[in-house]
Amino acid sequence: MMKKNLFALFLLLPWLAQAQPEFDQRLNFDQIKKMLAEGISEKDLRKQALAWYHWAYYDEEQTGLSDSAFQYLARSVDRFGKSGDSLAYHRTRADLADRMAARGLRDEAIKMQQDALAFSERTANLYLKTHLLARLSRIYSDKGDTQKSLVLRRAFTKENQALKDTVLDILVAKHEVEHNGKIGKYAIARYEASNALRLAEQIKRPDFITWGQYSVGKYSNLDGDYNMALFFLKKAEKSAPRTNVALRHDICRQLSSAYASLDSLQLALHYATRSTEIGDTLLALEREAALHRLALQFDTREKRREIAQLEKEKSEVEEQSKQQKIGLTTMGVAIAALILAMFVVVRDYKHRIRMDKIVSAQREEINQQKIRALENNLKIESMQSMLAGQESERQRVAQDLHDSVGGLLAAVKIQMETINAKKPALSKDEDWIKIRKLLDETVSETRHIARNMQPSALLEFGLVTALRDLTSRVHGKGMPQITFQHFGDFSDLDRDLALNCYRIIQELVQNSLKHARAKEILVQITRTEDEIALHVEDDGKGFDPHTTQKGMGTDNLARRSQFLNADLSVQSAVGQGTSTVVTVPLNKTQGKP
CATH class of the missing domain: 3.30.565.10 (Histidine kinase-like ATPase, C-terminal domain)
Structure with a gap:
């Protein structure tokens, strides 16, 4: 029942379709395989993720393989995360979290749903936020944390006043009805079912209306209000589709119980009989399905027997022909031995030629390596000599600049200072000042060049x-x-x-x-x-x-x-x-x- 409710909830999430329409499509197996192959060949991680997402739903809907659906959703989450599509990543992660909750991993599921809720709040996505609040409320309720579930339920109700998603209200109410019914709170379950029925009638959804009528009647009966139970169960009996045999069976069973509680034994017997008949129909359907499975198994066993018989006949034919082949086999062995000997001789000859070529190539490579090593050594020695020569020349030039040019410049500067002392008026002459400045710059530049050449x-x-x-x-x-x-x-x-x-x-x-x-x-x-x-x-x-x-x-x-x-x-x-x-x-x- 939990898996059915979970699947129904996924099919009815409008925020997903509104945000990313490609998720709401239902593809066949060939289309899914094609999408996955294109995503791999094009190295498109998002297309790969979408293909794994559809494959998960295909397995769940068509084959009922929930384990493989769980694995495929996990792959989809991984690839959406790597592709950078944050909305798709949190959407598929929320789907995966619901499946984890269904497996009993509620703490891990809550953590994943809370991450998605934080994303919805950052991006102001009202649809995502409202539905995640509903999911978290359901998980906390299943976990037994009633207080936390109630807080989230109130937050969901507040957000849904703006969203106005009636279907989501009904689905949340269905969960509350079933939860309270399991723990024996029939009056609360009856009240929640009445609210869900009112909402279903507003949007005119026959499937939800029938369920609401049946649930109000069922929990009224369990709560002791038998007249109210009969009123809603009779309505459910009229609205229930004939194809839904299981629901009709449950309605008749509840009607029989309510009439029995009111001592209307004739009507109780009538509905008990109808419940038995419908139960027989259910049993017949189950037997038909079982017979179909047995037929498949029997057909498989028959095919295996046929295969075994063919194998036996084949062995007999092989045994008969075995004696006829002994002579040919002996001759074939002799010919094969001769061919093998020739092959060994030719292979040995080719091997020796190949080894000679390999040895020659290795020797040539060794010689080339030695030549390259010698060339590199010569280059290094030449480079070392060149760099040593450069440094020696730098040192000589630097020494000459310091001893010769530097000495001359110093002598000139001393001479100019002597002249300036004898003729003080020159210190105010602009040309004389320029000459002294140029001389100072020349001395500084000479010292700078010498220091650069030999630090x-x-x-x-x-x-x-x-x-x-x-x-x-x-x-x-x-x-x-x-x-x-x-x-x-x-x-x-x-x-x-x-x-x-x-x-x-x-x-x-x-x-x-x-x-x-x-x-x-x-x-x-x-x-x-x-x-x-x-x-x-x-x-x-x-x-x-x-x-x-x-x-x-x-x-x-x-x-x-x-x-x-x-x-x-x-x-x-x-x-x-x-x-x-x-x-x-x-x-x-x-x-x-």
Whole structure:
């Protein structure tokens, strides 16, 4: 009875059809299979979910397989959730929760229904909210929590005043009638049935009207009001369709009981007889169904006997032909042995040829690997020599700038100071002031170039101090703000490794200053147990890595990364800045002894 009421409730939920019409369709099996196949081939999760939903209802309606319907609804919920259709997800989840409640899993069902209720409140879906309140009230009632059920029932009644869904009112009342009847509260059940009957008459639903008349009569009889019971049961007798044999049987049984209670034994016997006749009709229908099942079983057994007989005849024929085949079998075995021997010889020959080819290919691959290894070693040695030459030349030029050009500039500055002391009037001469300013800028620029070519801070204080010095020298109007961050211990780095890391950061910062037009630049170095990560990021104009031509700085960066066996990653897009990460692996030889 619970499953029938549950199924009837699902068929009569108007909010579902109004929100998503495709759910209200009833598809045949071929249509469902086609929809599922299309959803899988098109990778359309929503179409797959809808197909599983229809398949669940098909199995429940056509075959009565509630277990498979439960599984298919669970699949539908999963795919609706992944497809992003929130309304369909909560709708199917509410259907699944009702089936869980019917299986006794009421706490889990309540949690799922409450999630759907919260969604309906967020989206202001009155239909969904009203029907979920009715469902929750029913589940709490079945659970035995009368107080909670009553609170939800009042909330449902309030919302349904705006929704005005009379069918839902009747269905909720039916549940209350059956629940109160089971626990012996016949007067309350009778009152609820009267309310449901009044609503059914308002919307002119014959099936609900007949049920209401029967329920009022039944619970009036159980409550001791036999005249009232006869009045409504007689009405139900007239309105009950002849095809509903079970209902007519129950009506006659209740009429017989009511007349017996009023001592109208002749009428009680009349309706008892009719109830028996209708019961016999029900029994005949059940017997007919049982006979049909037995016929199917008998037909299956007959077919099995026929199959067994055919198998027996087949065995006899095979036994008769077995003797005739012995000679042919012997000859066939000899021929097969000869063919097998030839096959083994040919296969062995082909196997040796194939193995020779594999060995030759492996040797060739090994030779190629050795050649590539030698080429890589030569490239690394050449690159090492080139980088060492560059650093040596940088050191020489930096030393020359400091000792020669720097000394000359210092001598010129001293000479100018001497002249200025002898002729104080020159300190107010604009040309003299410009010359002194240009000389100061030349001295500063020479010092800056020398420090860039040979960073003394790196040799004296290490990588972190050198990079802090590098980033702090960039300041002034129109220059970007540079933030320097370091994580980990860099004190034990090999000198050459530290120098190459410094040059990489220097090249990346120079590129940002020259080309990016950035407002902010982030310089970050991180050391872990196995690697060093060098990260430079700016918020400049960016570029397209696939179309932008590489310059000398980019080539130098790539060569240094290759020399260090490092991974170089550049991420940029026009108008979105540039982020460059160089990951340098560490080994036992790259730290100080």
